[in-house]
Amino acid sequence: MFQTGQRVVCIDDQFDPWVFDLYKSLPKKNSVYTVRAMRPGKSNPQFGLTKDANLVVAGADYDILILLEELLNPDDPYSSIKQELGFRADRFAPLQEDVEEAEEYELVGFGQEMKSWDPTR
Numbered sequence: 001m002f003q004t005g006q007r008v009v010c011i012d013d014q015f016d017p018w019v020f021d022l023y024k025s026l027p028k029k030n031s032v033y034t035v036r037a038m039r040p041g042k043s044n045p046q047f048g049l050t051k052d053a054n055l056v057v058a059g060a061d062y063d064i065l066i067l068l069e070e071l072l073n074p075d076d077p078y079s080s081i082k083q084e085l086g087f088r089a090d091r092f093a094p095l096q097e098d099v100e101e102a103e104e105y106e107l108v109g110f111g112q113e114m115k116s117w118d119p120t121r
Contacts, residue, residue, distance in 0.1 A: 007095040025071035034069040041065035064089045
């Protein structure tokens with residue numbers, strides 16, 4: 001899965017309409033984020049109404065949720081414990097950083113003083 005501090009890219013920014021009422025900040029597809037935390041949580045809630053016409057969560061799936069450094073959201077109003085609203089981990093993929101290019105610079109001595117070759121020595 002992911003680790004705290006890992007860079008990830010959003011691969012799915014399609015949200016149900018109710019999400020826009022609860023969340024303050026949402027990820028955008030192809031944008032890069034940093035994992036702040038991971039935790040178990042609920043996703044894909046099924047809503048119901050009480051006899052007094054109050055909205056309640058009647059059921060949900062259990063998932064791994066992630067919090068992102070770049071996005072802050074309010075606490076989940078349907079949770080019995082105080083916890084920030086998170087995003088399903090499957091909405092993100094690890095960022096594939098180009099390490100080959102960095103290694104190539106290291107091999108050729110990038111950033112070091114250039115020495116000239118003297119054929120008479």
